[in-house]
Amino acid sequence: MLNISAFLGTLPVMLYGLLGIFIVIGFIILCVKLLTIAFPVKKGK
Amino acid sequence: MAELFGNILNLTWQQVVMILIGGVLIWLAIKKDMEPALLLPIGFGAILCNLPLTGAVTQIIGGTKEIGVVDTLFNAGIVNELFPLLLFIGIGAMIDFGPLLANPKLFLFGAAAQFGIFFTLSLAALLGFDIKDAASIAIIGAADGPTSIFVANFFHSNYIGAIVVAAYSYMALVPIVQPPVIKLITTKKERLIKMPYTQKEISKTTRILFPIIITVVAGLVVPRSVALVGFLMFGNLIRECGVLNSLSESAQKELANIITILLGLTISTKMQASSFLNLSTLLIMGLGLVAFVFDTIGGVMFAKFMNLFTKNKVNPMIGATGISAFPMSARVIHKMGLKEDPQNFLLMHAIGANVSGQIASVIAGGLVITLISR
Numbered sequence: 001m002l003n004i005s006a007f008l009g010t011l012p013v014m015l016y017g018l019l020g021i022f023i024v025i026g027f028i029i030l031c032v033k034l035l036t037i038a039f040p041v042k043k044g045k
Numbered sequence: 046m047a048e049l050f051g052n053i054l055n056l057t058w059q060q061v062v063m064i065l066i067g068g069v070l071i072w073l074a075i076k077k078d079m080e081p082a083l084l085l086p087i088g089f090g091a092i093l094c095n096l097p098l099t100g101a102v103t104q105i106i107g108g109t110k111e112i113g114v115v116d117t118l119f120n121a122g123i124v125n126e127l128f129p130l131l132l133f134i135g136i137g138a139m140i141d142f143g144p145l146l147a148n149p150k151l152f153l154f155g156a157a158a159q160f161g162i163f164f165t166l167s168l169a170a171l172l173g174f175d176i177k178d179a180a181s182i183a184i185i186g187a188a189d190g191p192t193s194i195f196v197a198n199f200f201h202s203n204y205i206g207a208i209v210v211a212a213y214s215y216m217a218l219v220p221i222v223q224p225p226v227i228k229l230i231t232t233k234k235e236r237l238i239k240m241p242y243t244q245k246e247i248s249k250t251t252r253i254l255f256p257i258i259i260t261v262v263a264g265l266v267v268p269r270s271v272a273l274v275g276f277l278m279f280g281n282l283i284r285e286c287g288v289l290n291s292l293s294e295s296a297q298k299e300l301a302n303i304i305t306i307l308l309g310l311t312i313s314t315k316m317q318a319s320s321f322l323n324l325s326t327l328l329i330m331g332l333g334l335v336a337f338v339f340d341t342i343g344g345v346m347f348a349k350f351m352n353l354f355t356k357n358k359v360n361p362m363i364g365a366t367g368i369s370a371f372p373m374s375a376r377v378i379h380k381m382g383l384k385e386d387p388q389n390f391l392l393m394h395a396i397g398a399n400v401s402g403q404i405a406s407v408i409a410g411g412l413v414i415t416l417i418s419r
Contacts, residue, residue: 001173002171002172002173003170003171003172003173004171006170006171006173006176006179007167007168007170007171009170009176010163010166010167010170010176010179011167013163013166013167013413013416013417014163014164014166014167016412016416017162017163017166017409017412017413017416018156018159018160018163020266020267020408020412020416021156021159021405021408021409021412022153022156023266024262024263024266024267024408025152025153025155025156025401025404025405025408027262027266028149028152028258028259028262028404029149029150029152029153031258031259031262032146032149032152032251032255033149035146035250035251035254035255035258036146036149036247036248036251039248039250039251039254040248041246041247041248042248
């Protein structure tokens with residue numbers, strides 16, 4: 001028997017989970033971009 | 046004579062099946078070179094743990110409870126999450142984040158390729174699994190052994206044995222699982238998209254600060270992921286700092302190898318016939334495959350979505366490398382790209398996306414724990 005109510009209960013988890021991953025990853029991308037700007041490779045090395 | 050051969054009569058047909066399954070895993074490890082570092086100890090452990098009245102697992106023998114050595118190791122290293130976390134130090138020390146730092150938008154494919162985890166969570170719940178077991182099964186889609194063990198153990202899942210076997214088996218089967226899925230959802234024109242690579246140097250300071258910042262960011266936003274992310278990034282920090290080469294080498298080799306031996310052997314305590322041989326195990330193997338398939342679909346579809354807005358098109362196959370099966374997935378996609386066009390070298394982009402999957406998968410693990418525990 002399929003548990004429809006349990007399935008529907010997991011949909012917010014799916015939404016928040018994927019949103020959460022993209023938010024964290026988005027923040028990480030921002031940090032990496034700032035890092036590469038703040039600490040470029042020194043010329044001549 | 047009865048004392049010598051009496052134990053044979055204690056052998057059940059279920060235990061015989063499990064011993065055969067152990068044999069199959071060993072054969073796959075040796076003959077087919079499928080994740081031998083894990084499948085061989087797991088396979089041998091399955092044989093050890095399914096011999097009746099042995100000392101390998103905790104059993105009641107002659108009315109006395111005898112603690113088995115495999116259970117002792119399980120309590121020492123799996124129940125408290127120790128073994129998977131120590132292994133992550135080794136994995137972190139092996140990873141070069143350079144190609145990813147040079148092209149940070151590849152991180153997005155790592156995020157997108159975790160879709161299969163959440164899709165499988167919903168499907169497992171629909172099929173009647175308790176929410177915590179559904180989450181434990183879904184994390185197979187992280188395509189990462191230590192993360193799967195960590196999350197399944199956190200939820201005290203009874204299916205940890207099947208989950209681990211599924212996770213490592215499908216990681217080894219990436220060359221078989223991913224290509225047909227990718228071909229189904231992409232056109233030849235899309236697979237021919239060229240992605241020129243310009244090597245961009247990353248400063249040592251960036252490489253050193255990266256693991257520290259990732260740990261802090263992940264820890265502040267998803268505190269449940271700190272153990273996983275932190276140990277992974279610690280391993281990477283001892284690699285990148287440049288002053289701990291011997292520790293880095295030890296982490297990559299001795300530490301990773303010792304923990305791998307113990308992990309594989311120890312997990313097999315959950316492969317005893319009484320808990321492993323049931324319909325749920327078959328369902329879990331099927332759901333594990335679904336997780337990997339939808340990870341691939343999630344990554345590829347996201348890449349196609351990105352192409353609607355970007356001038357420099359992304360080859361959608363790169364999206365599929367956002368799963369954490371490193372470096373297998375990157376190699377598979379690189380080969381697929383060369384097959385379509387021998388002048389299309391996707392390897393560095395694929396590697397970048399593939400290592401991003403490592404980070405995204407542990408964040409996903411932390412999020413699953415956070416959201417389900419609430």
